[in-house]
Amino acid sequence: MNITEMPVWELSRALQGKELSAVEAASAYLDEISAKEKDIGAYLTVTEEGALSTAAQVDKKRTQGEKLPPLAGVPMGIKDNICVRGVRTTCASRMLENFVPPYDAHVVERLAEHDYVLLGKTNLDEFAMGSSTENSFFQPTHNPRDLSRVPGGSSGGSAAAVAAGEAAYALGSDTGGSIRQPAAFCGVVGMKPTYGAVSRYGLVAFASSFDQIGPLTRDVRDNALVLSAIAGYDRRDSTSVDRAGGDFLSGIEAGVQGKKIALPREYFGEGIDPQVALAIEGAARRFAGLGAQVEEVSMESLPHALPAYYILSSAEASSNLARFDGVKYGFRAKGCRGVEELYLRSRSEGFGREVKRRIMLGSFVLSAGYYDAYYKKAQQVRTLIVEDFKRVFRGYDFILGPVAPTTAYRMGEKTRDPLSMYLGDVYTVPVNIAGLPALSLPCGANEDGLPIGMQLIGPAFSEGMLYQAGYAFETSAKGDA
């Protein structure tokens, strides 16, 4: 058995059946990391000792006859903007280069209840701002499918680790597409849950009304398994929704017979790579073949989502990142002679280019004289987008569309012009604006073998249905191969 190629549910079964030990699984993954990291660079911190010692504890519990939850002993990675107590958490920034959180994020506590095994913290764009992981202060991450290309971002490290066999699954975060787009670029499955479904306690905040944590996995079933483990109410996150976390696995084989799927015409406008459009059209045909009804719809608000997103998310980011001031934690510039200099120099020396750009943009749109024209206007456009989705979901079960207008581009290709990078988020940001769940999964490849991902977007708290649709698609596509 090739341990690092097994999806989580298979590995979990093997561990439960004692076909292999957790220490063997962890060691196999650590070996893979040793071998591949110089090419991929998915990890900022590898927690080798911790992984082996927790794995040993899992094995001990099992030998003593304890029945353990499904994720016990399964080695995984966590994006480095999610706090793990005692483990350096940098947000890929000089600002937090030596920050060691004194607490676990809620999702980490939930995984600990599952006796999870942490392989390490994965790379990201600094403070999750970016779409290629090239904005990391420490290192870029390379796409395992083609090392000269980006893995996407900002959860590029997590996506690359899962795609390269350096983790059985990983956690990422998605504010404007940061789980879904790297999943599409690397050919893995990523879910951005409904806003409020997964607690943000312990996730370093970027844009508080957009951020969500979600799983990146090899297949749909794995994703449902991991989401079931981390979703649910947490009173420490005041935007956490008080409803049962849910078991997203049960009924996953229900299929899509009779489902009505909407294909927004605005998703196929200018700028989409023809091969990507072709793959999505192919996916629509496959869904039709599985018994669903696919229809084109129009969502007029969609083209306004991108500018609204950059205004709102930057405004929220400028507020959230005000806490990094060189005082209580994080980078402090040396030799500062007063509080003003302390703030100015710690922030200017601690933050990278893109982060500064977003903070400036945010401060600008919130400033006197501009607030109404930009921030308030964007909030009103947000309402229009929310309503547009609601309207579509009155007549359709879910929406099908591309995740990104292109496949993975080459490193350095878009770093010169920030706006060109932002344009790549055009299909993902509407989902965060509306707070809806969306599943990104592979639906083909282009002529160069680069993965193409599709997005299934559903009404709030419809993750179960999205997994059903994704599972049906995946099974059918596998059947053809």
Add this chain to the structure above:
Amino acid sequence: MERDGETFAEDRAERAAYATDRAEAERKTRDIDVDHVANLSKLRLTPREKEEMKRELSAIIAFADELSAIDTEGVEPTAHVLPLQNVWREDEVRPGIERETLLENAPAVRDGCILVPKVME
């Protein structure tokens, strides 16, 4: 920022008036007062960074200007998507993290306090 004997309120009113005038002027040229925004952001930029930032921000704002064409008359702004409001908890003291642990990440510590440069002259 020197005050020269102005009261805080006068200074604030003056700054607000200046802000509105400046905003009017800028709106016509879509030119961003990078110094002002950098001060709001508590960032210190080199002259070259300011030039690049001005260009980049202007391009992004120009892109965002398309929103002005949308009719949002009577549309309520959405701050966040959930119908949650005023999420309170009971006003009871709960154990927190120990001071020693919290201070481990502080850049400089003395007597259980965080050490900072002199704040006032």
